Each structure stands twice: as C-alpha cells, then as structure tokens.
Amino acid sequence: MENIRDFNELIFDPLVCVKCGYCKSTCPTYLATGDERFSPRGRLIISYKILKENLDIKETFDFYRDLDTCSKCTECERTCPLELKPYITFVRTKNKTLFGKLETLMAKITISSKTFFSLSFKIISKTRGAKLPQDNEPSSSFQEKFTGVPQSSEKVLFFPSCFGYTIFSPVAKKAEMLLKKLGVNFVVSPASFSCCSAPILLSGDMDSFRKRAEKFVRKLKKDAEGAEVKKILVNGPTCTWVIKNFMKDELEKEFSHEIEVKEVSDFILSKITDMLKGRKISDGDEIILHKPCHSEVRMGEKLRELGFQVKETDFYCCGFGGSMFFKNWSMSDELLRKTLGSFEQDIKNGAKIFSNSPGCVLQLSRSASSDHILSLISQYLNKI
Ligand code: SF4
Ligand code: SF4
Structure with a gap:
C-alpha cells in the first residue's frame, strides 16, 4: 500500500475474499479466542452482512462490536495470498454505521487538544490499572x-x-x-x-x-x-x-x-550501535522486549549487540491497538495474557519489559513492570 489515495481507492468488497482462511494463522484475535467471528475471514463475512443486509439496530451494533475487536495489526495483509487488506474493509464498513460515526466523533474530540488527550488517557489508564511513565532523568x-x-x-x-x-x-x-x-x-x-x-x-x-x-x-x-x-x-x-x-x-x-x-x-539505537562498533554497554543484563505490531525493526538484535540478554515476546499484539485499550476490554485482557503468558515466572522475579510503542508500554504496565526502550538506553549509556 503506497499512500492514502490507495487506501481510499482499494476495493473493499468483502466478496473478493476466497475464504481460504490462511489469514487466521496469524490473526492475534483469532489465535487468542479460536472464534471465527474474530478472524479476518469471519469479519469479512460480518462486513458483508452490514453492507448488504437490512439489519436492525441491535444486529448492527453486535456486528459493529465484532469488527471493532480488530486491532489493525495488519498481520492478515502479510499472510493473505491475494494480498487483501481486510482491516481496511472493517474500518470503512464500521464508518458506514451510526456507531462508527460516533467512534470518529470521539476520536476527533480526543485528539482535538492536549488537555482532552491527556485527560482521556489519564482516566482510562487509572481505570484499567496502567501506570503512566515517570520523569526519571538520566544520570x-x-x-x-x-x-x-x-x-x-x-x-x-x-x-x-x-x-x-x-x-x-x-x-x-x-x-x-x-x-x-x-x-x-x-x-x-x-x-x-x-x-x-x-x-x-x-x-x-x-x-x-x-x-x-x-x-x-x-x-x-x-x-x-x-x-x-x-x-x-x-x-x-x-x-x-x-x-x-x-x-x-x-x-x-x-x-x-x-x-x-x-x-x-x-534511529537512535542504529546510530549508537554504528558509533560503538561492537563495544558493549551492558554486561548481559536481562530484559524482555515487546516488538509492537507496526514495527518493522529488529530491535532485539541491536540490543544484543549492545550486550543485553534479550528475551522477546512472540505474540505480537499486546491488546492496546485499535482502540481496544479504551473499548474492548475483554479482548484486550485476553491478548495481554497471551503476550505475557510465557514470561509469568520472569515477571514474578522482577523482570522488566520494554517496548518502543507508548501504547504497548501502557498496556504492558497493567501486568508487568514496563518502560520505554529510550528510558532503558538513557540509563545504560553512562557505562560507555
Ligand atoms: S487469506 Fe485472504 S482470501 Fe483467504 S480468507 Fe483470509 S482474507 Fe480471505
Ligand atoms: S488487522 Fe490484525 S487483528 Fe485485524 S483482522 Fe487482521 S490480523 Fe486480525
């Protein structure tokens, strides 16, 4: 997908999908629930119903909710043999309903000012038990x-x-x-x-x-x-x-x-690793790394080059994205459990989990001690 114009012009007829189901193998919401309604294929069928059938308000709302559990992680795009982009169909279909239009209105209000944005995240973070980042200055x-x-x-x-x-x-x-x-x-x-x-x-x-x-x-x-x-x-x-x-x-x-x-x-990690040319800043300190779904970068390799012992989460959607943190709490909880499942003992032993996505750091902080990757780097570079 090259740009926004392609996004607008893409055919979003759910019938283009041949229903092979390959996309299910990488969709986090399907993997977490095993429920077809929460798979790309299932949501395409739901989109078709919303667009073509004469649904009453309750049915429309129920289907809207099913579409709304998509985290927009884009994994389905990577696995679909036809290179379809199901999440585009979902967001455009949602926006054709009254509930989707309300969602857009809420999004516009939230990002309309610094005050609204801060307030809404402070309230939701408190409600969901997430910790906001602290202002700890580097040494x-x-x-x-x-x-x-x-x-x-x-x-x-x-x-x-x-x-x-x-x-x-x-x-x-x-x-x-x-x-x-x-x-x-x-x-x-x-x-x-x-x-x-x-x-x-x-x-x-x-x-x-x-x-x-x-x-x-x-x-x-x-x-x-x-x-x-x-x-x-x-x-x-x-x-x-x-x-x-x-x-x-x-x-x-x-x-x-x-x-x-x-x-x-x-950019910062690449610049530092280039500058240090193999020199390490950590003597094997252990960290857990969470790579966010939209990240194209292999940050774990760079951190290992700097001397860290890095364990990485293999479930790539922590349950923050796609407004899940705000609205779809049970799916958001399920994805968080899946992401941290294999690190239960490490977390109990006090291991810290890092990510370069502010949203992921917030979501992870609900169940573990989490921080941003730049906070980590700023604490270790004094060892150079
Ligand atoms: S992989 Fe593509 S064609 Fe197959 S079911 Fe999923 S969206 Fe449809
Ligand atoms: S964008 Fe992610 S969560 Fe949404 S349908 Fe595709 S793979 Fe599933």
Missing part, C-alpha cells in the same frame, strides 16, 4: 560523556507524537537529549501538541483524515524553515506507519522530494 555522567559530538549539517524533523507531547513527554525529552548528544541537527515539529490523526484514519473516516494529513504536513514543512529536510523521525511505530504509508503524496508535494520516515528509537 549526569551519561550526559557529560556525549557532550561535544559535532552536529551534522542535515536538518531532521522530530515528531514526538500526541503521546510525546502529553503523558509520554518524559520519553520524548529523552529522545531529544539523545538526538542532541548524538549530534543530530533536529527541530521538534510541530512545536506544540499535534496528532498525525491515526485515530481518524483507523476509524474509517478517510475524507477527514486526508484533510488533516495535508494540514499536518504543511506544519512540518513550515518548521523546516527553508532547510533541506530529508528525514522525519517519529515517536512510536504506529504513527511512523501512518505517516510513512498514508502521507507519502502530501510529503512529496510539500517537500518536492522523497522523505525518509523513521521511528525515533530505531
């Missing part, structure tokens, strides 16, 4: 070690994401400090609270998303202040996925050339 010896690395001439834009402007601002601050110490010539963009509008995109309201995408990219361009920007660093894999895949046209139009969009933790 001063770490900061001293990196002072003096010359800045590169290439200007980079860093988008902290809606999380980074609000409840994950301690992590965004660490990212900024690390970028500075690594000599990256960057500017935080946009300068104040902003959202890439992923919640609008994933609620299926494509027209609203496109308008917002244009506005968002214009803000980025303004912050470049005439400098030639070739790279945008983004806090979190889902926002990276959205900007990279669904704003390509807008970026090319504003910047007049191709822009590389990279997740900031991935």
Whole structure:
C-alpha cells in the first residue's frame, strides 16, 4: 500500500475474499479466542452482512462490536495470498454505521487538544490499572560523556507524537537529549501538541483524515524553515506507519522530494550501535522486549549487540491497538495474557519489559513492570 489515495481507492468488497482462511494463522484475535467471528475471514463475512443486509439496530451494533475487536495489526495483509487488506474493509464498513460515526466523533474530540488527550488517557489508564511513565532523568555522567559530538549539517524533523507531547513527554525529552548528544541537527515539529490523526484514519473516516494529513504536513514543512529536510523521525511505530504509508503524496508535494520516515528509537539505537562498533554497554543484563505490531525493526538484535540478554515476546499484539485499550476490554485482557503468558515466572522475579510503542508500554504496565526502550538506553549509556 503506497499512500492514502490507495487506501481510499482499494476495493473493499468483502466478496473478493476466497475464504481460504490462511489469514487466521496469524490473526492475534483469532489465535487468542479460536472464534471465527474474530478472524479476518469471519469479519469479512460480518462486513458483508452490514453492507448488504437490512439489519436492525441491535444486529448492527453486535456486528459493529465484532469488527471493532480488530486491532489493525495488519498481520492478515502479510499472510493473505491475494494480498487483501481486510482491516481496511472493517474500518470503512464500521464508518458506514451510526456507531462508527460516533467512534470518529470521539476520536476527533480526543485528539482535538492536549488537555482532552491527556485527560482521556489519564482516566482510562487509572481505570484499567496502567501506570503512566515517570520523569526519571538520566544520570549526569551519561550526559557529560556525549557532550561535544559535532552536529551534522542535515536538518531532521522530530515528531514526538500526541503521546510525546502529553503523558509520554518524559520519553520524548529523552529522545531529544539523545538526538542532541548524538549530534543530530533536529527541530521538534510541530512545536506544540499535534496528532498525525491515526485515530481518524483507523476509524474509517478517510475524507477527514486526508484533510488533516495535508494540514499536518504543511506544519512540518513550515518548521523546516527553508532547510533541506530529508528525514522525519517519529515517536512510536504506529504513527511512523501512518505517516510513512498514508502521507507519502502530501510529503512529496510539500517537500518536492522523497522523505525518509523513521521511528525515533530505531534511529537512535542504529546510530549508537554504528558509533560503538561492537563495544558493549551492558554486561548481559536481562530484559524482555515487546516488538509492537507496526514495527518493522529488529530491535532485539541491536540490543544484543549492545550486550543485553534479550528475551522477546512472540505474540505480537499486546491488546492496546485499535482502540481496544479504551473499548474492548475483554479482548484486550485476553491478548495481554497471551503476550505475557510465557514470561509469568520472569515477571514474578522482577523482570522488566520494554517496548518502543507508548501504547504497548501502557498496556504492558497493567501486568508487568514496563518502560520505554529510550528510558532503558538513557540509563545504560553512562557505562560507555
Ligand atoms: S487469506 Fe485472504 S482470501 Fe483467504 S480468507 Fe483470509 S482474507 Fe480471505
Ligand atoms: S488487522 Fe490484525 S487483528 Fe485485524 S483482522 Fe487482521 S490480523 Fe486480525
């Protein structure tokens, strides 16, 4: 999928699916429940019913709820032999119902301001027993070690994401400090609270998303202040996925050339491993790593290169995504149990679990001690 225009133009007729069921083998909600209703194939049949049958309000709501349990992890796209994108059908079908339109409205309100965003996440985190990140500053010896690395001439834009402007601002601050110490010539963009509008995109309201995408990219361009920007660093894999895949046209139009969009933790870890050339910063400290579903990066390998002993979760959907953390609590709980199932003893022994997705860190904190990967790095680099 190249960009948002493809997203709009994709055929989303559920009948295109040949019902082979291959997609079930990787769908986390099907694997967690064994229920066909929660598989890509089952949801395509449900989409067909919503679109073509004359359902009453109760039936529509029940089917809407079934579609709503999709986490938009995109795994079905990777396994479908016809390269279908079932999750696109689900979000667009949902948006044709009254409940889907309410979902879009709620998404718009949540991301409309820093206050609404912070408040809604603070309330839901408290209700669901999730812990917000703490503002623990990295040690001063770490900061001293990196002072003096010359800045590169290439200007980079860093988008902290809606999380980074609000409840994950301690992590965004660490990212900024690390970028500075690594000599990256960057500017935080946009300068104040902003959202890439992923919640609008994933609620299926494509027209609203496109308008917002244009506005968002214009803000980025303004912050470049005439400098030639070739790279945008983004806090979190889902926002990276959205900007990279669904704003390509807008970026090319504003910047007049191709822009590389990279997740900031991935960029920082790569830069550090390149700089250290095999030297280690950890003497084999054990960590658990959770790779978020939208992440393209093999972060475990980089952390091993830095000396960590890394165990990785093999169930890739922790139950945060697709608004599950907010709305579909039983599915969200089931996916969390599946993700952490094989680490029960490690967690009891005090093992900490890390991820580069703010959403995953929140969800994991409900059952384990969790933190962002950049918090980990900022604590260990003082050993260099
Ligand atoms: S793998 Fe593709 S064609 Fe087969 S059931 Fe799933 S969505 Fe349909
Ligand atoms: S996007 Fe993920 S959760 Fe949704 S149907 Fe596809 S594999 Fe299942």
